[in-house]
Amino acid sequence: MTDQRKEQAKRRTDQMVISRGIQQGDKVLDLGCGRGSLLQLLIREKQVQGIGVDNDPTKVLECIRKGISVYQSDVDQALNIFPDQSFDRVILSRTIEHLDHAGNTIEQALRVGKRVTIGFINHGFWVNRLNYFLKGNRTINDVYPDPWYNSAPVTLFSLNNFEEYCHSHNIRIHERICLDGNWKNECSLFPNLLAGYVIVDISR
Amino acid sequence: MESVEGSVGIVSPQDFISEEPFTFLNGESISNLTIRYETYGSLNEAKDNGILICHALSGDHHCAGFHEDAKKPGWWDNIIGPGKPIDTEKYFVISSNCLGGCQGTTGPASIDPSTSEPYNLKFPRLTIADMVKAQKLLLDHLGISTLHAAIGGSMGGMQAMQWMIQYPEIPQKVLILASTARQSTQAIAFNEVGRTAIHQDPAWHHGNYTKEKPPATGLSIARMMAHITYLSNRGLETKFGRDRRKQDPGHLTDVEFEVESYLRYQGQSFVNRFDANTYLYFSKALDTFDLYGPENDLTQAFKEVQAKVLAIGFTSDWLFPPEENQQIIQALLKLGKKASYAEIESELGHDSFLLESEHYFNTVRAFLEIK
Numbered sequence: 024m025t026d027q028r029k030e031q032a033k034r035r036t037d038q039m040v041i042s043r044g045i046q047q048g049d050k051v052l053d054l055g056c057g058r059g060s061l062l063q064l065l066i067r068e069k070q071v072q073g074i075g076v077d078n079d080p081t082k083v084l085e086c087i088r089k090g091i092s093v094y095q096s097d098v099d100q101a102l103n104i105f106p107d108q109s110f111d112r113v114i115l116s117r118t119i120e121h122l123d124h125a126g127n128t129i130e131q132a133l134r135v136g137k138r139v140t141i142g143f144i145n146h147g148f149w150v151n152r153l154n155y156f157l158k159g160n161r162t163i164n165d166v167y168p169d170p171w172y173n174s175a176p177v178t179l180f181s182l183n184n185f186e187e188y189c190h191s192h193n194i195r196i197h198e199r200i201c202l203d204g205n206w207k208n209e210c211s212l213f214p215n216l217l218a219g220y221v222i223v224d225i226s227r
Numbered sequence: 228m229e230s231v232e233g234s235v236g237i238v239s240p241q242d243f244i245s246e247e248p249f250t251f252l253n254g255e256s257i258s259n260l261t262i263r264y265e266t267y268g269s270l271n272e273a274k275d276n277g278i279l280i281c282h283a284l285s286g287d288h289h290c291a292g293f294h295e296d297a298k299k300p301g302w303w304d305n306i307i308g309p310g311k312p313i314d315t316e317k318y319f320v321i322s323s324n325c326l327g328g329c330q331g332t333t334g335p336a337s338i339d340p341s342t343s344e345p346y347n348l349k350f351p352r353l354t355i356a357d358m359v360k361a362q363k364l365l366l367d368h369l370g371i372s373t374l375h376a377a378i379g380g381s382m383g384g385m386q387a388m389q390w391m392i393q394y395p396e397i398p399q400k401v402l403i404l405a406s407t408a409r410q411s412t413q414a415i416a417f418n419e420v421g422r423t424a425i426h427q428d429p430a431w432h433h434g435n436y437t438k439e440k441p442p443a444t445g446l447s448i449a450r451m452m453a454h455i456t457y458l459s460n461r462g463l464e465t466k467f468g469r470d471r472r473k474q475d476p477g478h479l480t481d482v483e484f485e486v487e488s489y490l491r492y493q494g495q496s497f498v499n500r501f502d503a504n505t506y507l508y509f510s511k512a513l514d515t516f517d518l519y520g521p522e523n524d525l526t527q528a529f530k531e532v533q534a535k536v537l538a539i540g541f542t543s544d545w546l547f548p549p550e551e552n553q554q555i556i557q558a559l560l561k562l563g564k565k566a567s568y569a570e571i572e573s574e575l576g577h578d579s580f581l582l583e584s585e586h587y588f589n590t591v592r593a594f595l596e597i598k
Binding site: 050072074080081083084086087088089090091092093095096104105106109115 | 370532536537553556557561563565566567569570571572586589590593594596597598
């Protein structure tokens with residue numbers, strides 16, 4: 024499978040898992056919504072009232088084409104707009120690794136959303152550890168496609184890092200779904216080592 | 228980029244004359260009302276493909292195509308036409324001169340039938356809401372009870388917003404460009420300087436000047452200054468830089484730099500087509516437009532909005548900056564309305580909304596096309 028096909032398959036799984044946790048008619052805020060395909064799915068399947076936020080004008084245009092309400096800005100500025108607990112669900116799918124001071128964003132997301140869904144890449148995944156241990160190098164694959172000299176800054180953290188953060192910041196993890204390296208199957212054994220991607224459902 | 232094709236071609240304006248008195252928000256009235264307008268494209272059978280274009284302070288009804296023998300087309304010909312983002316093959320585009328205007332619609336320069344003299348300052352004080360009320364009369368006359376979209380930039384954006392508040396069931400979509408729910412203090416300050424130039428002109432005569440001897444100096448100064456606020460520092464630098472019109476500067480008041488020549492031309496040509504009293508009335512309508520209301524809460528104004536809304540801000544617009552456009556959409560989103568905000572990178576200031584740019588045009592086209 025080409026890198027692009029792998030990436031698309033992963034995106035579909037991500038979306039399917041996230042949509043399982045959404046109720047009919049929920050008010051959803053998708054931070055870092057990209058081209059709006061998740062929101063489009065949620066609107067179609069669950070009739071959500073959705074708002075997307077993205078900083079990339081090309082992606083915003085795609086959302087407009089899809090008829091999705093979209094607000095062009097960085098996610099922190101967008102979160103400031105909304106009163107406490109005004110959304111049933113705030114989604115950060117593959118977004119937090121691209122943020123400055125992700126902790127601040129997570130705090131604000133927890134303020135604005137009754138539940139927050141975060142999908143993130145588990146950097147503790149064994150392939151990354153092997154690359155560091157054997158070669159001392161960053162992984163380059165379909166998950167991390169860009170070399171160091173040609174990529175935006177990205178914050179690397181593991182599932183354990185994330186769970187420690189939640190415990191020390193009074194954040195409840197309601198559900199945690201770990202997907203294997205291909206993001207196809209759920210894996211429950213040694214997740215910090217064997218999970219490629221994790222989706223958590225959290226709240227205060 | 229999708230095709231940006233031809234022009235609507237030769238067009239001519241029409242007049243809608245209402246014999247009924249028209250009452251303004253402040254209770255005053257005029258005994259009859261003429262609205263000059265143009266349309267492009269055709270109204271479909273369901274009569275639901277109408278797009279209303281609302282013009283800005285110095286605009287008028289002629290936004291696309293060419294008048295007979297004219298060298299230059301309407302002010303928005305780049306975006307309105309067959310195959311263009313505001314596609315006259317799909318939509319019936321309606322554009323009228325605002326109430327209080329001086330390009331054919333009844334305004335201060337029009338003759339008051341009861342006195343056979345121009346209204347001048349006897350013309351009732353007008354608001355954006357009054358402009359919209361007059362536009363509604365035109366739509367009634369055209370048999371249109373639902374609009375595909377109401378579109379406007381700057382003062383036109385204020386009208387578009389007023390449409391979704393005053394007649395929430397009529398526009399299905401509202402496109403707001405480089406606008407604001409209320410002007411900044413700075414914008415009011417600039418307008419005040421412009422007005423002062425006009426009423427301090429010795430030819431002013433309390434607004435009772437003749438057509439032949441208007442307060443031309445004051446009006447052209449107002450226009451020169453306003454024009455600077457529509458541009459950007461960078462844009463001016465790129466266009467003119469330090470270029471000199473002539474090396475020997477001559478007299479202290481002669482044109483020395485290219486930008487001076489440009490501004491003088493802007494001022495002088497404006498006087499040929501615009502009325503000083505209309506300028507005062509329109510600038511006051513801009514200053515007094517305030518959707519924040521007594522509770523300083525924009526969400527109060529938008530409670531009944533039904534339209535799908537898109538506001539576009541332009542990065543170099545320092546007159547109606549992106550933040551003011553964002554605030555419109557923030558208020559709508561807080562109310563759970565269907566609204567989006569997009570930002571266009573531009574170097575050319577407030578006037579960017581009138582200029583062609585690929586991403587901007589794609590965004591307008593996409594918004595108008597969604598179901």
